[in-house]
Amino acid sequence: MPSEPLVAEHALEFPGGYTRTTGPVIGRFLTELRDGRVVGVRTAEGRVLVPPLEYEPETGEPVTGDFVEVGPAGTVMSWAWVDAPRKGHPLDRPFAWALIKLDGADTALVHAVGADGAKAMHPGLRVRPRWKPEADRIGHITDISCFVPEVTAMVAPIRMEYRVRPGRSLARFLEGVRDGVFLGGRCTRCVKVYMPFRTSCPECGSAISEEVELPDTGTVTTFAINNLPDPRAPEVPFVSAYILLDGADVPMIALMGDVPAHEVRQGMRVRAVWAPPEERTMSMANIRWFAPTGEPDVEL
Amino acid sequence: MREVAVIAFAQTQHTDHDEGLTDFELIHPVIQEVKERTGLSRFGFTCSGSCDYLAGAPFSFVSALDSIGAWPPISESHVEMDAAWALYEAWVRLQHGDVDSALVYGFGKSSMGDLREIMTLQLDPYYLAPLGLDQVSFAALQASAYGAGRAELDEIVRRSRADGRNNPHALDLGDPAGEEFEVAPLRPYDVAPITDGAAAIVLAAGDLARELAERPAWITGIAHRIEPHYLGMRDLTRSPSAEAAGRAAGVGKGPVDVAELHAQFSHEELILRQALELPAETVVNPSGGALAANPVMATGLIRIGEAASRILDGGAGRTVAHATSGPCLQHNLVTVLEA
């Protein structure tokens, strides 16, 4: 039996941390940072380096002593997304490392961007520093906790609540459905039967008072095969069909069932499949779907 | 401009509760009534006003179209505004000269939702709506800026409610009473009541109007103006857009026997009287106005209908109707009607 390998913890740490002298350029930058400003330095050629260096990186020539306030906003040039932050990272939740070109600067600053997710990051994203509280700032690059996207959108939750009644026409129709009957209304002027029942005729505008009980059989006039899920349908694909009930002059749209989607045909004869009487309410949910009757198709 | 008149007006018996009718069931009898009264079953143009957020679903105007007998297909449009603006669109259409009649209707059921909060949604979506500033609150800001006297406001409400009790279409509301505020300085009775209702008007041009009505209410002036939105950037003590609309419509060109003002809060009547420079002898809101019945999206149209009715029934010679939209009288439409 192998013995437990012998292991010990070890750390290299200078007690209390190193004390670095900053020189005039970095010192100026960190001093300004502590005061809540970001500065860069101008090169002889007129470029602004951020963070400022004492020399022009390409040529090694000294920079001028001209400090320029930049940002604080900037533009993300590129980024890397950290899903699992390490202990030393500036943020303890997923975030991005980014090269950020602050407004007025010609070079990019490396810093963290706190964003909602990798999808929120894109080149050109506008960000601004999130500063530590003034009392906690010590002249350190982490005086900026991170950058965060500029506000480009806001969430506007809107919820309006209503108390809705079905209306006289639909209430009457749903009473019928509760009792297992489809109620239509006949416009005596147009001699058309409307399903579901309604109190006025869409064609001539006259009032409808004559109720007609319609059978629960009809013909599919046309349909769609839906491949997108919908809470009202038990599965995908499902067929939503226009069904002209026998004796009605307007089709209703209903779910098809007991038949594979691709076997539904225009002209197919169908019958409503009802929920058992004890489960029925004043709701269209009483009709589970329409199923083929097996009769020969109707010529459309 | 071409002569155009209001020749028929109908409205529901407005209710303070949901009668269990859909929008299209609400509008149907009113349409039937103006058709019967004019003998017209087809119109050269049709236009309506309604609001999806009031109805609680998109396309509230679609089912209404199913109830007006729109067959064969009709020339028709819709504004997502008070139907007074639908009437304006119809009036403009009649100016073309090729059609002679127009049907205008509006409907709304404020009983279904919370009107005060629904009206928040028409505010600036960045600076105002997120504050949850509701309709009574922004109206109260205007009332406070205007500095109306309590006795004056009470009298406006008392008069409006008394007139409303004599109007079979308006609500039956008692004299104002109570010391509590809804949002100070407004008391609950300073606020127009929650109302369901619908209204329709038929417009006709020239000879057709003369043929179909004994005493057509001719539109001799009609204009509307909007002003900037953000409340802090406006002078809330007055309504420059109502002033401009009133001038453009020519309110001051003659005496005004009756004025129907779309004041949903008592102090708005004072601001509007000033804006329209109404003389003291003008009878304001003999129907009771919006303070006696406020079927939102139809209320402005009803003002035009009521002002026209005073002429149609021979009671007045020159009347003014006002309709408003937006927070704190932001958008105002003024119509001058003459016998």
Next chain:
Amino acid sequence: MGNRCAVIGVGQTRYQTKRRDVSIAGLVREAALRALEDAGLTFKDIDAVVIGKAPDLFEGVMMPEAYLADALGAAGKPMTRVHTAGSVGGSTALVGASLIQGGVHDRVLVVAFEKQSESNATWALSTHLPFNASLVVGAGGYFAPHIREYMRRSGAPDHIGTLVAVKDRQNALKNPYAHLKIPGINRQMVESTPMLWEPIRYLETCPSSDGACAMVLASEDKVTGTPAWVHGTAMRSEPMARADRDTVSPQAGKDCAADVYRQAGITDPRREIDVAEVYVPFSWYEPMWLENLGFAAEGEGWKLTEAGCTAFDGDIPWNASGGVLSSNPIGASGLIRFAEAALQVRGMAGEHQVDGARTALGHAYGGGAQFFAMWIVGAQKP
């Protein structure tokens, strides 16, 4: 039809899935300022503003004309908000034109927009009240059965919808504002995409876009620059629930076309119209509208599509801009059709300009194919 009216300025935004860089006011201003620039005018010169959009649920801003009044320079002027479902963009142009035709104003700014990305189109369009008795799943779910019925009646072969899907996206490659740009688009690509609502495939549907479009309309006395003259305007609506309604070729569409052709003196649209911008949100609606609008006899529309007549180099190009299939900020889509028709007869359509276009049709429809708005514009004064 009243006084003469002309389009003297057109402005469009870039159309894309999400315009994250702008507010709602910024979006409509982008289109409005471009239209004014095109007309050589400023907000000061405008008499009235008409704004249109589809349901307010899209942005959750009710009656947005109130908040947008100052953004569109409307302070102190009349402003109107139009809403006629999917046809609203077209209706907005017509309401604006009506103000000029009626002699009420001389210069009118019309703007339509949608910022669909603030919510979700299927939600905003399909939200309905409780007790609703029908089963409709989104716009595609609604229109698919009517397309199926068209295919049955006409005997059109299955690939016609694919041809339109390819053609309109090829056209979109020439339009700098278009949303969907699919280099190398071809039949195979379209046919390899899934059926969403059979018989409608994914690439046979329109995208969801953010965007706005604007036009400056002027009376004859105030015409500047290169005008597109309005030769005819018409709206028609029919009840959704009517018995025997022909949902494949609605009567309202036929009547609307007949009215607008009569005003413009057109008796043979196929020959007398040079270019058409027609509201085709699902590819099959091209052959269906070819018949409904009288470009082809009943049952024959698909043959024009198949023969390439509606292609950019065909004898009657349809949707040279790429159409609704390539850009669809719903409330603005109709106005874009009207504006693109105007651009064509002004000779200002750029890379997708159809040579010698003198007469153009702008078309929009909405609801359950029950609201129609159309205009005919021409290079010549009527």
